[in-house]
Amino acid sequence: MAWNPAARNLDDDCAVLEIGDTALVITHDAMAEGLHFLPDQDPADVAWKLVASNVSDLAAKGADPLGVMLGYQFGHDDLRFLDGFKEALGAFELILLGGDSISSTGAQVLGLTAIGLATHRPVPSRAGAKPGDxxxxxxxxxxxxxxxxxxxxxxxxxxxxxxxxxxxxxxxxxxxxxxxxxxxxxxxxxxxxxxxxxxxxxxxxxxxxxxxxxxxxxxxxxxxxxxxxxxxxxxxxxxxxxxxxxxxxxxxxxxxxxxxxxxxxxxxxxxxxxxxx
Amino acid sequence: MAWNPAARNLDDDCAVLEIGDTALVITHDAMAEGLHFLPDQDPADVAWKLVASNVSDLAAKGADPLGVMLGYQFGHDDLRFLDGFKEALGAFELILLGGDSISSTGAQVLGLTAIGLATHRPVPSRAGAKPGDxxxxxxxxxxxxxxxxxxxxxxxxxxxxxxxxxxxxxxxxxxxxxxxxxxxxxxxxxxxxxxxxxxxxxxxxxxxxxxxxxxxxxxxxxxxxxxxxxxxxxxxxxxxxxxxxxxxxxxxxxxxxxxxxxxxxxxxxxxxxxxxx
Structure with missing residues (x-):
């Protein structure tokens, strides 16, 4: 997949990984404090949105969500984040596959990779609209x-x-x-x-x-x-x-x-x- | 997988996702400026290490690396980062599946999810050592x-x-x-x-x-x-x-x-x- 850094935007569409008879759909979203969420926002709500936004990417591919990998930068209330994260995993029927956690300075940055199973092949994309549709x-x-x-x-x-x-x-x-x-x-x-x-x-x-x-x-x-x-x-x-x-x-x-x-x-x-x- | 936030450490082992006859191995590593790399370090080297550290996690599972998802926070020389990133993808025979890029303040935080195909089942783990080994x-x-x-x-x-x-x-x-x-x-x-x-x-x-x-x-x-x-x-x-x-x-x-x-x-x-x- 081409990445043009001058455009300052990775294609935020999902990737489709074909393995035998199966197609996995994979997406990654990053969120930053002050940009995607408010510094004083409830960390449980931040966690929920991080999960929901990734699951929504899978939904747009007709994929059945399986699990997530979390890249977590510690913030001001990690337990509260965890509350919302667990709640979202339950609501969207996802398992936490793993991830990494780090301490850093500055605005909190969070990343989530979500993986789902395609339910229809070929996996639909944003690129298929034809004149007249x-x-x-x-x-x-x-x-x-x-x-x-x-x-x-x-x-x-x-x-x-x-x-x-x-x-x-x-x-x-x-x-x-x-x-x-x-x-x-x-x-x-x-x-x-x-x-x-x-x-x-x-x-x-x-x-x-x-x-x-x-x-x-x-x-x-x-x-x-x-x-x-x-x-x-x-x-x-x-x-x-x-x-x-x-x-x-x-x-x-x-x-x-x-x-x-x-x-x-x-x-x-x-x-x-x-x-x- | 249990995540104990009090320990301030997600299990950094890989996740294994079994799909039919296939097992995928998935890992996620996050790196922060000032902690995992020096603020004045060549961004191409930072990119290389981000890829290498994730691929090494796959190597420890006997997995054949397939591709990566990048969570990129813009830094002081994004083109130079891209040089090293492309070089590493080539060296480790990986494809860029997708990702997300964001602007934020403070120390640069990078995340990478790497996916590989298990070459041996059961997939080995760190947990199997027995007395006498x-x-x-x-x-x-x-x-x-x-x-x-x-x-x-x-x-x-x-x-x-x-x-x-x-x-x-x-x-x-x-x-x-x-x-x-x-x-x-x-x-x-x-x-x-x-x-x-x-x-x-x-x-x-x-x-x-x-x-x-x-x-x-x-x-x-x-x-x-x-x-x-x-x-x-x-x-x-x-x-x-x-x-x-x-x-x-x-x-x-x-x-x-x-x-x-x-x-x-x-x-x-x-x-x-x-x-x-």
């Missing part, structure tokens, strides 16, 4: 955005930000049907742009069709906010999804920009979402 | 210690510290024969103590029998210094190793301490080596 999302965006504000203000429910889910069952059901699929972790528009570029298409999106877990006046923001971990996928023309989902657009022949939002061409330079690095 | 090491200790001094003083050859090897071929040849095996990364005496505790034996070591890559007067230090990545293993009584190795002691019934060095019982509290966390 329809574009779908499994649920609303904006929930994590509202959850963070609830956490910061102490008003409202912060669960969606603190304890996101991962759509493992949905991913397994979708895998045999989709032409392309990925999870929405960095914002719908930005992740859709990645799918568009990987597939060599332009994705036309009807912003009004995107289900929202935020007030209507914040629709633009919610389309650019991440961490909701919904699944974004395309289906061949005429196909309907095997689970509840919202149709939000269509793949077209590649144009000069990856996204066509309500008729306007948009690129990453137009601020499609937020990037962690 | 003989204790062996594949080569000298102290080379990395001397290499670091060469690097710091600018006199002599620093290769052993900067570019350690990993005994992949030796591990595969040894795997069917050993009762216990591990790599020596944190110091011979400390790692031997870990093998002794995991196996429930005391390891008697004849310090004069340990091959040295340092001046004789620094033997005590060399027994406690790490990063040489030799393989330490036990064989059933009467067996001889299939590769060149030095016999340095014997396993005995568990005593009050894990190590019996030249007749003196020693525990971790006696300063057997250095620990990274």
């Amino acid at each position: 329809t574009l779908w999302i499994t649920g609303p965006v904006g929930a994590a955005m509202m959850g963070l504000e609830a956490l910061q203000t102490g008003k409202g429910d912060s669960t969606a930000y603190r304890r996101p889910g991962a759509l493992v069952g949905e991913g397994m059901v979708l895998a045999p049907h989709v032409s392309a699929i990925m999870d929405v972790s960095d914002g719908l528009l930005l992740d859709a742009a990645r799918m568009a570029r990987a597939s060599g298409v332009t994705l036309a999106i009807d912003s009004e069709a995107v289900p929202l877990a935020a007030p209507e006046e914040r629709r633009d923001e919610a389309l650019r906010w991440g961490e909701d971990y919904q699944l974004l996928f395309t289906l061949p023309p005429g196909a309907t999804p095997p689970i509840e989902a919202s149709r939000i657009g269509q793949a077209r022949k590649a144009s000069t920009a990856p996204i066509l939002l309500d008729g306007a061409l948009l690129s990453e330079a137009d601020g499609l979402g937020y990037r962690h690095s | 003989t204790l062996w090491i594949t080569g000298p200790v102290g080379a990395a210690m001397m290499g670091l001094e060469a690097l710091q003083t600018g006199k002599g050859d620093s290769t052993a510290y900067r570019r350690p090897g990993a005994l992949v071929g030796e591990g595969m040849v040894l795997a069917p024969h050993v009762s216990a095996i591990m790599d020596v990364s944190d110091g011979l005496l400390l790692d031997a103590a870990r093998m002794a505790r995991a196996s429930g034996v005391t390891l008697a070591i004849d310090s004069e029998a340990v091959p040295l890559a340092a001046p004789e007067e620094r033997r005590d230090e060399a027994l406690r210094w790490g990063e040489d990545y030799q393989l330490l293993f036990t064989l059933p009584p009467g067996a001889t190793p299939p590769i060149e190795a030095s016999r340095i002691g014997q396993a005995r019934k568990a005593s009050t301490a894990p190590i019996l060095l030249d007749g003196a019982l020693l525990s971790e509290a006696d300063g057997l080596g250095y620990r990274h966390s």
Whole structure:
């Protein structure tokens, strides 16, 4: 897999390792204090999100999660981290395979490698959308955005930000049907742009069709906010999804920009979402 | 796998994942600037050691290395890191499966997950030594210690510290024969103590029998210094190793301490080596 350090981004898609009749799906996510989580955030919630974000990557491959390896830098409350970590392992039915723990200075950095078993071959990817395919999302965006504000203000429910889910069952059901699929972790528009570029298409999106877990006046923001971990996928023309989902657009022949939002061409330079690095 | 956070140490042994007729061996090592590498060290050498230390863990399982996932925190010279990383992947015949890259403040923290294919079943572990077994090491200790001094003083050859090897071929040849095996990364005496505790034996070591890559007067230090990545293993009584190795002691019934060095019982509290966390 090519890594272009100038782009400052390793491909965050999963790797697929074929072994005999089996395909393993492997992903690695790193999180840093101050960037991916707040310095004063409950370490149990940090642990949960570290696990959920990796499991969501597996879900987008239709993989059944098996286990994780943890790279842990000691922080201000390791026992509390462990509480949330154990809770997440239980909730997502994962085992801790092993890992490494270190002391260091500065912002806490955490890494998790998650391994799952592919349930459908070929393993679906973000690169398979074709012109004419329809574009779908499994649920609303904006929930994590509202959850963070609830956490910061102490008003409202912060669960969606603190304890996101991962759509493992949905991913397994979708895998045999989709032409392309990925999870929405960095914002719908930005992740859709990645799918568009990987597939060599332009994705036309009807912003009004995107289900929202935020007030209507914040629709633009919610389309650019991440961490909701919904699944974004395309289906061949005429196909309907095997689970509840919202149709939000269509793949077209590649144009000069990856996204066509309500008729306007948009690129990453137009601020499609937020990037962690 | 149990993780006792009070011990501040995840088991750094590999995990073995059985899939049908295949066993995958998986390991994860984290390294921090200032702790595992010097802030002014050549990032290419840092990359090499990150790869080599993980591959050495696979070697100690008799595993054939397949690929790695990199958790990369941007540092002061990412292109130079990439040079060394590519070089190491080539040397150890690994592919980059994927990973994640982040920006953060403070000391640079790096993580690597390495995956290999077991070549012998059952996969050997550090826990199988029995009283009466003989204790062996594949080569000298102290080379990395001397290499670091060469690097710091600018006199002599620093290769052993900067570019350690990993005994992949030796591990595969040894795997069917050993009762216990591990790599020596944190110091011979400390790692031997870990093998002794995991196996429930005391390891008697004849310090004069340990091959040295340092001046004789620094033997005590060399027994406690790490990063040489030799393989330490036990064989059933009467067996001889299939590769060149030095016999340095014997396993005995568990005593009050894990190590019996030249007749003196020693525990971790006696300063057997250095620990990274």
